[in-house]
Amino acid sequence: MDIGAFLKNLKFAALGIALISPAAWGLTTTPSGGFVLNKGNNASIDFSFQVQSDPGSKSYVFWAQQFWFESGPGGYLGLQRVGQTKKIIFSIWDAKASLASMPGAIAEPFGGEGEGQHVLAAFDWQVGHTYRFRLENVGGAGPWWQVSVTDVDTKGQWVLGRIQALPGWGNLQRNVTTFTEVFVNGERCENIPYARGAFYAPVADGGLGVTASITPRTYGNFSAPCSLLQVSGAKDGINVGTRSDKVDSAIVHQIGLSNGPQNWDDYDRKGKIGSIYKYQNPYTQKTEYFKLQWVDAGGRYGYFPIDGTNNAYWQYLGTTEPSYNGI
Incomplete structure (x- = not known):
């Protein structure tokens, strides 16, 4: 799938044109959602992510947050799983120049139906681990917008790079959109690996801008119908599609529900050998x-x-959430 075309479509979703559903769950390809800050004209926004369950080394998944200039186009930033490689990325549509700062980083134009720099x-x-991306106006002709990343858990810090905006675009709007995209082999819902990621409420201008509203959504259609009769259930008995849920001050996305954590007694206790089940043990x-x-039989x-312990039906895996897909 062309990422430029995908994100151009998401632009219209962010503007409220019926590409998204208000439902927190659906037979849809993409969990999404939106944050609205209490102020616009922001010179910086902090976006925070946490991958809670890794889709594994055979998957291609993008956890992204999208931003918009007051009088210009927008861009996106986030974490990626690209097969065996993990990545970070920062992009702005219609930009003409970019500079890399992190060792090994690449700054270059991107094309397709959308063009710009990343x-x-x-x-x-x-x-x-929670990763805080700070997008900030660092001045200069344009001006230039820089992304730095902090691992909140280890306190590690990196400057990824900067991209030059065009004059007149202004600072950042109050609206932020989230999405989790499977960008390779995401056409059939039963084949998507399970993954879960949290997007925490953004903060602008050193705390002057705070999140005023949070809305989970899902959108997009699979190219083939999802089977509703699989004998494997996920959260709340929903075993296919995606979820986007407001959890405290975060939006939590889940993909590949049919391959994720199952609940005891879903589907009349008919299960698929090899499925992993989560149990809240009332005794311990x-x-x-x-x-x-x-x-x-x-x-x-x-x-x-x-x-x-184990029994004839169950292998005990412990109290740490396992990988559902292999890493």
């Missing part, structure tokens, strides 16, 4: 994970062990 680099982001007050390893499984 800066990207290999970046070994870690599951469970722990969150535990089990892999289904056997079903009876009717295709059904039995109860979880309550003491952190």
Whole structure:
């Protein structure tokens, strides 16, 4: 899929033209959502991300936040899984110049149905770490807009690079859009690996701008119908498609629900061997994970062990959330 064309379409979604659904879940390709700050004309915005479940080294997934200039086009920034390589990226449409700062980063024009400049680099982001991207006006002719990245957990800091805006575009609008895109092999919902990412409420101008509203959405259609009769359930018994949920002050996106964490008793206890189930153990007050390893002649499984062991149906995986796709 051409990323320029995809993001140009998302531009209209951000403006409220019916490419998105207000539903937090759907038989849709792309979880999305929006933040609205309490002020515009922002000289800087901090965008924060956390990948909570990695789709694995055979996947191509982009966790992105999108911004807009007051009197110009927009751009996007975020984290990517590109097969075995993890990346960060920062792009602005219709820009004419860019400079890389991080060692190994590339600054170059991009094309397709959308044109502009981007800066990207290999970046070994870690599951469970929060990364804060600061997009700020650093002056000069244009002016130039710079992205720096902070690992909130380790305090590591990097300057990715900068892109030159055109005169008259102004500062940044109050509207921010989120999306999680599967940009290779995302046509069939059952084949998409499970992944989960959190997008935290943005802050502008050193705290003068705060998030005033949060709206989860999903949009996009699969090229083939999703099977609704799979014997594997995900959160709330929804086993296909995507989710976008408001969780406290964040938007949490899930893709590949049919391959993600399952719930006991979904689909009349008919399960798929190898599926991973999440169990809130009331006896130990722990969150535990089990892999289904056997079903009876009717295709059904039995109860979880309550003491952190295996039984005929279940392999105990521990209390740390496992990878659902292999890394």
